[in-house]
Amino acid sequence: MATLTAPCPHSASDEQLLACFAAGHRQALDELFRRYRQPAYRVAYRLLGHEADALDAVQEGFIKALTHLHSFQGRSSFKTWLLRVVSNAALDLGRQRHRRDAVSLDASPHKDLPDARLLTADETGRQLERDDLRRQLDRALDCLSEVQRQTFVLFADGGLSYREIAEVMHTSVGTVMSRLFYARRKLRNYLNERGSL
Amino acid sequence: MSADRESLEAWLREHPEARDDLADLLRLRELYQSACPPEPDEAAWNAVRLHLGEALGRGRSPRRWWALAAGTAAAALLAVLLMRSAWSPFRLSPPLQGGGKAEGETVQGVERPFPVAEPEDVTIVSMDARDVAALVVGEPPVGGDLQFARPEDIRVIRCERCPHSGRSARLEQGDEVLMFVTAAAIAPPEDD
Numbered sequence: 001m002a003t004l005t006a007p008c009p010h011s012a013s014d015e016q017l018l019a020c021f022a023a024g025h026r027q028a029l030d031e032l033f034r035r036y037r038q039p040a041y042r043v044a045y046r047l048l049g050h051e052a053d054a055l056d057a058v059q060e061g062f063i064k065a066l067t068h069l070h071s072f073q074g075r076s077s078f079k080t081w082l083l084r085v086v087s088n089a090a091l092d093l094g095r096q097r098h099r100r101d102a103v104s105l106d107a108s109p110h111k112d113l114p115d116a117r118l119l120t121a122d123e124t125g126r127q128l129e130r131d132d133l134r135r136q137l138d139r140a141l142d143c144l145s146e147v148q149r150q151t152f153v154l155f156a157d158g159g160l161s162y163r164e165i166a167e168v169m170h171t172s173v174g175t176v177m178s179r180l181f182y183a184r185r186k187l188r189n190y191l192n193e194r195g196s197l
Numbered sequence: 198m199s200a201d202r203e204s205l206e207a208w209l210r211e212h213p214e215a216r217d218d219l220a221d222l223l224r225l226r227e228l229y230q231s232a233c234p235p236e237p238d239e240a241a242w243n244a245v246r247l248h249l250g251e252a253l254g255r256g257r258s259p260r261r262w263w264a265l266a267a268g269t270a271a272a273a274l275l276a277v278l279l280m281r282s283a284w285s286p287f288r289l290s291p292p293l294q295g296g297g298k299a300e301g302e303t304v305q306g307v308e309r310p311f312p313v314a315e316p317e318d319v320t321i322v323s324m325d326a327r328d329v330a331a332l333v334v335g336e337p338p339v340g341g342d343l344q345f346a347r348p349e350d351i352r353v354i355r356c357e358r359c360p361h362s363g364r365s366a367r368l369e370q371g372d373e374v375l376m377f378v379t380a381a382a383i384a385p386p387e388d389d
Contacts, residue, residue, distance in 0.1 A: 029253065033246055038236070045234035052358065052365035055237060059245045059363050063252045097378075134232035156229040163201050173201075184222045 014078040018069065033062065036079055040086045042157040047090040047149065049138050057093050061086030076167045083158045084168040087150050140190040148183040151176060241358060248363030251327065330361045348375065 010031055012020070020028035040061055044054035065072070065085040072081045141149050147169070154160045154168060165176045209216055324332070356377075358365040366377045 026250065029250065030246070033249065037242060037245075041237065042234055046229075050367070051235065051237055051241075052367060054234070055241060055245055055358070056364055059248055062245075062249050066253055130232055133228075134234065137229055137232050156226040157233070161201065162205075180222060181218060184218065184225055187225060188221065 018078060021066065022069070029066075032066075032078070036082055039079065039158055040082055043083055043087050043153050044090040046138065046141060046153040046157050047087060048094050053093055053097070054090070057086055057090035060089040060093075064089065076164065080160060080164045080168055083154060083160065087154060087158075087168070091146060091150060136191065136194060140187045143186050143190050144183050148179050148186070151179040152183040152187070155180060244358045244360055244363055247360065251361075 012028075012031070014032070014035075017028045017032050021032065037058060040058045041054055044057035044061070045051065048054050048057060061082060065078075065082045068085075072078070141153070144152065151165055151169065154165045155162075160168065162173045162176045162180075166173045169176070209219065353368060356366055356368070368375050369378050
């Protein structure tokens with residue numbers, strides 16, 4: 001049983017960290033956040049297409065995942081549980097904002113570029129190509145239905161297996177495979193039509 | 198080999214035509230992973246982490262029975278005082294010296310200037326960090342007629358996440374002008 005005075009090592013399992021967190025260890029929250037902020041952010045970003053919105057969804061997701069731990073009950077991994085809550089939060093946020101084409105403050109096309117003075121011409125060119133490709137891939141996701149998009153994003157960016165996705169979405173593995181099949185076909189058609197591949 | 202993988206392999210043996218689809222799906226996944234979204238900077242992560250600690254700390258603070266009892270007692274006392282003042286409106290006011298009317302007093306005798314503390318009357322000894330956002334300090338901001346800015350008067354250079362709520366605003370095109378929109382509350386997770 002974890003106590004307030006016992007340290008929570010970085011090598012602790014998720015279950016140990018959750019026990020430490022329940023016992024009031026601030027350090028456990030730090031470690032859980034460090035471990036899963038990136039996959040949570042990537043899933044949220046793909047579903048929302050906007051950095052600030054994605055961070056909001058990650059924040060809400062962590063809060064809800066950790067305050068509703070009684071619903072989690074260890075039936076799946078914490079990562080699976082977290083990505084379920086984060087992706088639902090992102091979809092809720094997206095519905096509220098209707099994925100409007102916002103005049104976003106950070107929508108400058110190359111906002112995420114490193115300082116151009118530090119890059120060579122080749123590096124800058126490659127970075128621009130990667131950014132263009134990413135935007136094409138993000139737009140392609142818009143042609144999917146909501147459940148197809150959530151399924152594919154959990155698969156590609158969340159790194160979840162078919163079974164884990166089925167747990168997240170409360171459906172069967174067969175349904176997950178079917179959704180991925182149709183999602184792949186739509187994405188491939190979209191990207192081929194635009195010569196993105 | 199896991200049971201899931203075994204069953205998938207078995208299914209693929211029965212449906213060989215699906216192998217190409219599966220290979221294509223894996224290529225698509227690699228493509229998406231190679232073009233991952235730009236990462237937020239460390240300051241943005243720190244703001245999220247800070248808000249997480251505050252939000253989860255609030256939810257996890259133990260409820261103290263004495264705090265509940267004190268709150269109940271205070272509410273009961275306030276209710277009694279309000280009822281007394283409603284039935285006898287003059288009882289709470291101090292008696293007037295010399296029988297004259299105080300400044301601002303009406304015929305009914307209840308409208309007296311409300312005493313307002315001057316800045317030098319107040320010393321903040323300590324306060325909860327969570328209440329800092331609600332603290333207003335300084336002179337009243339409005340001294341005359343309000344002058345509204347026009348859209349062309351404003352140029353947005355940068356917009357940062359709120360360090361207290363962790364939320365951010367975004368600029369969107371309204372029907373006629375640009376406007377700031379902040380994140381609305383997100384509904385609780387579905388239990389499906």
